Amino acid sequence: MQVLVPPAEPLRPSFPRPALFTVVAGVLGLLMGVLWAFIAEAVRSPDSEGGSP
Numbered sequence: 001m002q003v004l005v006p007p008a009e010p011l012r013p014s015f016p017r018p019a020l021f022t023v024v025a026g027v028l029g030l031l032m033g034v035l036w037a038f039i040a041e042a043v044r045s046p047d048s049e050g051g052s053p
Helices: 020-042
Strands: none
Touching: none
């Protein structure tokens, strides 16, 4: 067995990418918060609304 091309060191690391993970975590957190608010509003009973009697 013979090595055809010797391996080269990459110019920058491919993993982990902290900036990408931070942006993705922020977007997912925002989406989950909005979804949570919609679900909480949907399951709230009509008696707990702050309307007039």
